[in-house]
Amino acid sequence: MSKSEKRPNLAVKLSGVELKNPIMPASGTFGSGKEFDEYLDLNRLGMVVTKGVADVPWKGNATPRVAETYGGMLNSVGLQNPGIEHFIREDIPFLQNYNTRTMVNIAGRSIEEYVRVVTALQNQPVDLLELNISCPNIKEGGVAFGTDVDMAYRVTKKVKEASRQPLIVKLSPNVTDIVAVAKACEAAGADGISLINTLLGMKMDIKTRRPLLANTFGGLSGPAIKPVALRMVYQVAKEIKIPIIGIGGITTWEDALEFILAGATAVQVGTANFRNPRVMVEIIEGLENYLKEENIDGIEELIGAGHE
Amino acid sequence: MVHKSIEKALILKNQALTPEIHEMVLGVKTTLGVTPGQFINLYCKDGSRLLPRPISISEADEKGGTLRLIYKVLGKGTEEFANLQKYEEIDYLGPLGKGFTLEKDDGKTETQETQEILIIGGGVGVPPLLELSKQLKGKKRVLLGFEKESILIEDFKKVATEVAVATTTGDEGIKGTVMDLLEQGAYAPKKIYSCGPKGMLKAVQAWGRERNIPMELSLEERMACGIGACLVCTCKTKEGPHEEDWSYKRVCKDGPVFKGDEVMFE
Numbered sequence: 001m002s003k004s005e006k007r008p009n010l011a012v013k014l015s016g017v018e019l020k021n022p023i024m025p026a027s028g029t030f031g032s033g034k035e036f037d038e039y040l041d042l043n044r045l046g047m048v049v050t051k052g053v054a055d056v057p058w059k060g061n062a063t064p065r066v067a068e069t070y071g072g073m074l075n076s077v078g079l080q081n082p083g084i085e086h087f088i089r090e091d092i093p094f095l096q097n098y099n100t101r102t103m104v105n106i107a108g109r110s111i112e113e114y115v116r117v118v119t120a121l122q123n124q125p126v127d128l129l130e131l132n133i134s135c136p137n138i139k140e141g142g143v144a145f146g147t148d149v150d151m152a153y154r155v156t157k158k159v160k161e162a163s164r165q166p167l168i169v170k171l172s173p174n175v176t177d178i179v180a181v182a183k184a185c186e187a188a189g190a191d192g193i194s195l196i197n198t199l200l201g202m203k204m205d206i207k208t209r210r211p212l213l214a215n216t217f218g219g220l221s222g223p224a225i226k227p228v229a230l231r232m233v234y235q236v237a238k239e240i241k242i243p244i245i246g247i248g249g250i251t252t253w254e255d256a257l258e259f260i261l262a263g264a265t266a267v268q269v270g271t272a273n274f275r276n277p278r279v280m281v282e283i284i285e286g287l288e289n290y291l292k293e294e295n296i297d298g299i300e301e302l303i304g305a306g307h308e
Numbered sequence: 309m310v311h312k313s314i315e316k317a318l319i320l321k322n323q324a325l326t327p328e329i330h331e332m333v334l335g336v337k338t339t340l341g342v343t344p345g346q347f348i349n350l351y352c353k354d355g356s357r358l359l360p361r362p363i364s365i366s367e368a369d370e371k372g373g374t375l376r377l378i379y380k381v382l383g384k385g386t387e388e389f390a391n392l393q394k395y396e397e398i399d400y401l402g403p404l405g406k407g408f409t410l411e412k413d414d415g416k417t418e419t420q421e422t423q424e425i426l427i428i429g430g431g432v433g434v435p436p437l438l439e440l441s442k443q444l445k446g447k448k449r450v451l452l453g454f455e456k457e458s459i460l461i462e463d464f465k466k467v468a469t470e471v472a473v474a475t476t477t478g479d480e481g482i483k484g485t486v487m488d489l490l491e492q493g494a495y496a497p498k499k500i501y502s503c504g505p506k507g508m509l510k511a512v513q514a515w516g517r518e519r520n521i522p523m524e525l526s527l528e529e530r531m532a533c534g535i536g537a538c539l540v541c542t543c544k545t546k547e548g549p550h551e552e553d554w555s556y557k558r559v560c561k562d563g564p565v566f567k568g569d570e571v572m573f574e
């Protein structure tokens with residue numbers, strides 16, 4: 001068989017977990033997959049990443065919770081979620097029906113809250129945990145963890161001690177030195193880093209002459225943030241050894257490839273799911289075609305290739 | 309399993325009804341499964357505008373395979389739609405959401421030929437009530453409120469027992485709002501269906517509640533996914549007898565139509 005006839009290999013290994021491909025949804029844009037089940041085959045995804053879940057139900061912020069901006073959007077959902085008990089009862093059994101990996105995104109306002117969630121997940125069929133220390137939409141604690149190097153170290157260490165699954169820490173871009181935060185998480189025992197969560201922003205409603213979002217500020221996502229996200233992945237990839245999941249504005253297979261070249265082992269697709277619920281399958285197919293055309297055996301060869 | 313996806317619709321008509329309100333007729337693969345009160349996501353061609361624009365289905369013609377939309381030119385997205393030409397294509401997803409109830413749990417119709425039904429609409433909340441009025445049975449009294457200019461009055465007259473109009477300016481119908489029509493009319497309906505601005509829905513809800521009349525209210529909220537996944541489009545709903553028994557439901561998936569006593573207005 002000539003090289004070009006081989007089926008391109010998209011498989012990657014992420015923090016010890018084999019993924020059939022590096023494409024997965026970004027937390028909070030995909031629920032737990034149920035709503036997207038009508039629109040795409042969940043089995044095609046490298047992994048499903050669930051909406052952030054806390055130890056008890058959170059109601060979230062008042063509406064409006066969304067504003068469109070040029071090439072992006074702001075959201076201020078405020079981590080509305082039904083709590084870990086409900087999640088274990090309803091969402092995990094649903095995901096068990098699919099041949100895909102699962103990563104649970106963990107929300108909390110204190111170290112104790114985060115620890116309670118990962119403890120509850122210890123014996124659950126979950127492959128990876130993603131610790132969200134970066135949500136800009138909650139007032140207590142949340143964001144402080146991700147923007148302070150010492151806090152990031154402490155929370156990562158404590159949560160890691162309580163976790164049975166590999167722990168990925170999701171970082172906030174709203175810092176002056178992303179590399180320092182990433183290094184602190186690595187030193188504390190993190191098994192990987194997700195980069196980036198949303199950038200803090202706002203929009204004025206010129207008709208009412210007030211901030212449009214009920215919460216005043218929201219998190220900016222979508223194509224508008226891609227260059228910032230890519231820069232951060234590139235910078236962090238130079239300085240840490242644990243794998244990186246690249247996130248931020250990824251809409252096409254070309255975008256995904258840029259992040260992989262910058263050093264991401266896998267990538268997440270968020271806002272783009274709202275414009276096209278099938279977009280992740282299209283990205284997977286695009287990457288397969290690229291490997292075929294370029295005669296590349298496996299996508300792993302390309303991880304971090306942009307640094308050479 | 310066949311997965312649903314974004315489809316291309318052919319624009320068969322796109323014209324102004326008033327300077328602000330436009331009508332678009334889309335040729336689609338099928339209108340099967342459309343219930344009155346549902347909406348579609350319309351997508352902009354300009355890539356800087358990522359989010360879908362939710363627009364209600366005003367009429368669905370099964371034989372012709374068409375959807376009729378009535379939309380107000382409000383911002384950049386609807387301005388783009390207004391400039392599209394006949395026979396251009398547009399991306400859409402849907403029908404989406406939970407529409408009005410036409411049938412009871414036992415499969416029988418919710419309203420009967422002789423029953424008094426009140427249908428109350430305001431502004432761009434009026435369009436989805438047209439398909440509803442077509443499909444409901446009973447004595448359909450329709451109250452419509454607008455700023456200055458009315459729309460769809462002739463269409464409603466064809467399918468309703470009575471149509472009354474109010475405008476804020478007094479240019480058409482009575483000068484005032486649908487609430488004035490309601491107070492003047494001595495109505496005693498068995499059921500109320502309503503869609504329009506929050507303030508109007510709140511007043512309708514209070515009116516119906518006082519008289520213990522079952523209601524269905526269609527809400528509007530800013531959306532992102534339109535399919536229930538992102539939780540940006542929530543509204544407060546009652547979950548029990550106490551003040552603090554409430555939760556956020558999704559307007560795009562659990563609604564846009566809710567039971568009248570369930571919705572909590574701020």
Ligand SMILES: Cc1cc2nc3c(=O)[nH]c(=O)nc-3n(C[C@H](O)[C@H](O)[C@H](O)COP(=O)(O)OP(=O)(O)OC[C@H]3O[C@@H](n4cnc5c(N)ncnc54)[C@H](O)[C@@H]3O)c2cc1C
Pocket residue numbers: 067068347359360361362363364365378379380381382383384385386387432435436527528529530531564
């Ligand atoms: C379920 C539902 C059904 C609707 N049906 C109709 C209809 O039949 N006819 C009609 O004229 N309008 C309808 N609307 C309102 C319509 O979606 C908005 O007017 C439209 O999205 C405005 O887009 P724009 O780009 O012109 O405005 P912009 O202000 O430029 O839009 C910016 C962003 O805000 C959102 N947005 C702005 N105003 C609204 C609003 N009032 N409601 C929801 N999102 C908004 C837009 O979708 C977009 O994401 C409906 C809304 C909902 C939620």
Ligand SMILES: Cc1cc2nc3c(=O)[nH]c(=O)nc-3n(C[C@H](O)[C@H](O)[C@H](O)COP(=O)(O)O)c2cc1C
Pocket residue numbers: 026027028029051052075077079105132135170196197198220221222223225247248249250268269270271272532538539540
């Ligand atoms: C509506 C919405 C909800 C989100 N909820 C979460 C969440 O619960 N937990 C989390 O870690 N990130 C959350 N995010 C951030 C995304 O996972 C992602 O990091 C960010 O949107 C950037 O990627 P994108 O540009 O591809 O959307 C949310 C983003 C959006 C738009």
Ligand code: FES
Pocket residue numbers: 530531532533534535536537538539540541542558559560561
């Ligand atoms: S718009 Fe995403 S849940 Fe309703």
